[in-house]
Amino acid sequence: MIPALAVYGIRKRFGPTHVLHGVDLAIEPGERHALIGPNGAGKSTLFNLIAGGARPNAGRIDLFGAEITRLAPAAIARRGLARSFQSTSVFARLSVFDNLRCAAMLAERRRMRWWQRFSGSRSVDAHAEQVLDAVGLSARGHVRAGTLSYAEQRALDLGIALAGGAHTLLLDEPTAGMNRAEAAHAIELIRATTAGRTLLMVEHDMDAVFALADRISVLVQGRVIATGTPAAIRADAAVRAAYLGDGLGGGLSGGLSGGFGKGAGA
The missing domain is CATH 3.40.50.300 (P-loop containing nucleotide triphosphate hydrolases)
Incomplete structure (x- = not known):
């Protein structure tokens, strides 16, 4: 099956600073996929590249098998x-x-x-x-x-x-700034209205991530270190080590261990 959205070997640097180091990601049609990671991991940069707001230094981005790497945002929007x-x-x-x-x-x-x-x-x-x-x-x-x-x-x-x-949605922190009740309502709204559509979201609220995502990818220091189901990501030792190593034991790592709660920062 051709992925709805796929990135291959995406690299991005700003001057001497390398932000993304060969990111690969494939999202199936109709899948709800969450991208998580600590501050500075490169999540917003990757979103911006996919949407056409900037160009990668290397790599390719496909939307349903058609390359969109160098298209303008309006042209990408017209493709759905x-x-x-x-x-x-x-x-x-x-x-x-x-x-x-x-x-x-x-x-x-x-x-x-x-x-x-x-x-x-x-x-x-x-x-x-x-x-x-x-x-x-x-x-x-x-x-x-x-x-x-x-x-x-x-x-x-x-x-x-x-x-x-x-048909493909990029949602950047859809529950940010909301209280618990508002966030829960937002997640149910997203679930109901995006049925059959492909969804990639960046989110720090682990309640939202584990409630909504079919699969999760973890981005750390510009590299995807794990992709899997919510249960697999929660149990992944490398994911836990990456977050604990960044001093996030009270935030996202707490969510991974089962407590969830508001996440680890932008």
Whole structure:
């Protein structure tokens, strides 16, 4: 089976500083995959490379078998990959519904011939309404997006990706800044709305990681040191040693030992 998302031998340096050292990663279609690791491991850099925000110094990135290594972010998005950021990226002055409608409109325009685009507003509106309901914001559709709570804005971020027709999602710390109840709700929302889609997320909340991920990859000092199921990663001696060696015994390593809890830092 061709992976939905694959990186081969990815290397990245900033001046003399090497951040990624030959990273290999393959994510199957429909898989929910978590990328974890301590501060400075290179997780955000890898996300940025996959989404087209920067270019690797070496290696290749494929989306469903087609190379996207040197494509611009907009071109990658048009191929069905959407990225959320640690901070929300909604259009604050537009209504919640109009945020979703803009994303749905772009998706519809890609499917239509130019002469069909003027009659497509009903399907756009219907799709936006469907996503609005799916992310639990139906009662907030008329308000400006900038007035939403932080957790609601993260839900809207997810909705924008869904309305835009993305089949592969990169979620950067989707529960960061949330309390326990909000984080639990966010995870259930992600689980429900991304069924059948491919998901790669960076997350430090081990409750979220172990509740959502089918497989986990551990990135330490720019190298993937382990990939496996949540149970296998929890029991992996090399993973535990890497975290304990970085002085994280009270954080992520505690999560690996079964206590979970909020994770180890960015």
